[in-house]
Structures are given as structure tokens and as C-alpha cells.
Amino acid sequence: MIVNRTLAQVLSVAFHPLLLPTYLFAVILYYMPASTLTLPFQVRWVVLAMIFFTTFILPGAAAYSMVRLGHLDSVHMDKREQRGLPLLFTGACYAVTAYLLQREAAFDALFYFVMGIIAASVFLTYIISLFWKISAHSIGMGGGLGLLLVLNWLAPEARMVTPVAIGIMLSGAVLTARLSLHAHTPAQVYAGFISGLLLPIAAALSGL
Numbered sequence: 001m002i003v004n005r006t007l008a009q010v011l012s013v014a015f016h017p018l019l020l021p022t023y024l025f026a027v028i029l030y031y032m033p034a035s036t037l038t039l040p041f042q043v044r045w046v047v048l049a050m051i052f053f054t055t056f057i058l059p060g061a062a063a064y065s066m067v068r069l070g071h072l073d074s075v076h077m078d079k080r081e082q083r084g085l086p087l088l089f090t091g092a093c094y095a096v097t098a099y100l101l102q103r104e105a106a107f108d109a110l111f112y113f114v115m116g117i118i119a120a121s122v123f124l125t126y127i128i129s130l131f132w133k134i135s136a137h138s139i140g141m142g143g144g145l146g147l148l149l150v151l152n153w154l155a156p157e158a159r160m161v162t163p164v165a166i167g168i169m170l171s172g173a174v175l176t177a178r179l180s181l182h183a184h185t186p187a188q189v190y191a192g193f194i195s196g197l198l199l200p201i202a203a204a205l206s207g208l
Helices: 005-014 020-030 041-068 084-103 109-129 136-154 161-180 186-205
Strands: none
Touching: 005 161, 020 041, 020 109, 020 136, 041 084, 041 109, 084 109, 109 136, 109 186, 136 161, 136 186, 161 186
16 A cells, blocks of 8 residues: 555546546547547647546636635545535536537547546546545546546557556556545445446447
């Protein structure tokens, strides 16, 4: 277990759930071979910039505003009771992003699928958080890993073995960091990771 609190905090910030969509789309846009995507390489930064703005800047700014207005004690949302509104707003931002990716014919259908799964994971976190303080970091890491596994299955030529291996190692590090910081119980961390992992796999198997 990570005993260095500073390292645990760095991992928690670097792999904050709001940043994970940007990381995942960076892998899709710039790691997967050109043969798997129709979007021209020179304009892929537009998609990544949109993802960063709608999945990190907007929800982050909203959470900060809620802190300033007194609706949240801090942007860390340590209290389960205060997680509802920020998660609902974030889920709405993610759902709108998925819609924008779906309605534009120039974007690959894969973008909509991935963003739709990410949005679903946020709403799942919201629903569970109404009753229990599940780890959003763990759901995010599990969901990211699950999506990488699905991409490896759907496009074997993409050779996602390296990203999957890195995802496994980072998931272990982030989950350990959350436990080291006593931000969650082991049950909250493991339940979050398993839930996040199974969501994209179940969606892919159901043909969504």
C-alpha cells in the first residue's frame, strides 16, 4: 500500500475522474492506427479540445461555483450528501457531449459509444451516491480499463495491449492511493472499480 501521502494525493489529482475522458480520447485519437478511424488526423485535436472543455472545464467550473455559493464544502466533495448536484450536472455535460458526437456525421461512431458509456458511469455514480459513498475515482479507472478492453476486442489491429497494461497498473496505483488517503473504505473502492469495469463490457456484449 502507498504510504507516501503526497504521492497518493498526486495520483488522486492526476487521475481525477473529470480528466479521464480526455486521457481516454487522447489514446483513441492518437494511439489507435489511422485505419480504425475515419476522422482526419489533422483535425482530431478539435475533438480532444471539445472533450476537455465539456468534461473537465465546465464541470470543474460548476463545482468551484458551488463551493463559492456555499453548496459544497470543497471541490473534493468528501460528504456523500453533497455529491448529488455536481454529479448530476457532470452527467448532463457528458450526455450532451455524447449527443454532439452522435449528431455530427464526421465523427466516428466509436466516439459516441465511448462518451455514452462514460456518461452512463457518471449517472451510475450519482444513483449509488444517493445511498452510499462509492468511489468515483474507482468507477472512472474501472470504466477506463473496461473501455480499453472493449477497444482491443472491437479492433484487434489497434494492438491495445500496451494501453491495457498501463491501465491495469494505473488502476492499482489510484485505488491504492484512495485507500491510503482514507478517502473510502475497501468496499467502496472495489465496488466502484468492478462497477466501472463491467459497464462498458456489458454494453459491448449487448450490442449497444
